[in-house]
Amino acid sequence: MRVGFAGTPEFASTALERIVAAGFTVPLVLTQPDRPAGRGLQLQASAVKQTAIAHGIPVAQPRSLRLDGNYPDEAQAGQAALQAAQLDVLVVAAYGLLLPQWVLDLPRLGCLNIHASLLPRWRGAAPIHRAIEAGDAHTGVTIMQMDAGLDTGAMCLVERLPIAPDDTTASLHDKLAALGAEMIVQALTQAQTAPLPQTPQPLDGITYAHKIAKDEAWLDWSHSAQVLERKLRAFTPFPGGAAQYSGETLKIWQAHAQAQAHNAPPGQVLAADAHGVVVACGSGVLCLTQLQRAGGKRLAAGDFLRGFSLPVGSQLQRP
Incomplete structure (x- = not known):
């Protein structure tokens, strides 16, 4: 079976590694163009491109595959590469480009998508983040036969995965990437x-x-403190949490909710010591345990407070 692959970030590269390891022929990989990254803003290849190069797989990086779009020359080059690859199936995982109908129709078995949710819940761009933010008890991976809609295709395989109370987007991402890689190999083998x-x-x-x-x-x-704790876990590693105090932006990376009654206005600091910065919420309190000043390092609460004062009664705000 000749398996094309379209994907960009680490989530997708995990699947590509497993497909190659399983012995499938991968004649072509599509991925997003190299992007500026780091302080020097030097062009950096995507995780999928790096994996493809490591395995000697040809790579195409069109900015669009729409033949009538803004980059017709790149789309035509992408079309030629896909046609020459003579694909039986195209596997898609977090590619970042919409696939026009001609791409969906080209492979003999169509296009299979690895989607990190239990469809139809959390269609779209950020299913891992939103599942944690919403307090879902479970998520999972759906292998989907792609159609022209946004994550609307028929489901081929579905596996559930519990969301642990301490899962962040980073930790859940890795679990779902491994599960998705296993499932797509299962799907290709069956197909x-x-x-x-x-x-x-x-x-x-x-x-x-x-x-x-x-x-x-x-x-x-x-x-509520519970809602904010989930938000922080959902937004780790990006974009984190943020609050303003005395004109300075503070980043908040770790915290836990406590069911503590209080009469303080939301955002007021109730305690600040090595155990954490306790902040009043609409209900309960949030104990901040890892913080960061602009341009500084992430620090445990005790270390942070040695260099930055947050006295009891301080008011954390948002712009």
Whole structure:
């Protein structure tokens, strides 16, 4: 079986590694163009491109695959590469480009997507973040037969995974990446001898995982401590949590909720010591245990307070 692959970040490269290790022929990899990264803003290859190069797999990086779009020359080059690859199937994982119908129709078995949620819950760009933020008890991976809609295709394989109370997006990402890699190899193996199941997605329970915006980092202290704790776990490693104090932005990376009654206004510091910075919330309190000043390092609360004063009664705010 000739398996093309389209993906960009680490989540996708985990699957590509497993597909190659399983012995499938991968004649072509599609990935996003190199992007500036780091303080020097030097161009950096995606995780998928680095994996493909390590295995000697040809790589194409069109900015678009729409033949009538803004980059017709790149789209035509991508079309030529896909046609020459003579694919049986195209596996897609966090690619970052919409696939036009001609791509969906090109491989003999169509396009299979590795999606990190239990569809139809959390269609869209940020399913891992939004599942944690919403307090879901479970998530999982769906191997989906792609169609022209946004994560609307028929489900081929589905596996559930519990979300641990201390899971962050970083830790849950790694679990789901490993699960997705295992499942796509299972799907490809099965597809060699028999058609994959095609179960339409339910019409009930559809939710959308909108892309994470940087300004979502600002914490609204009128929310409950439990909601804010989930938000911080969901926004680790990006964009973290943020609050303002005395004109300075503080980043908040770790915290835990406590069911402590109080009469203080939301955002007020109730205690600050080596155990953490305790902040009043709409209900309960949030104990901040890892913080960071602009341009500084992430520090445990005790170390942070040795260089920055947050006296009891201080008011943390958002812009």
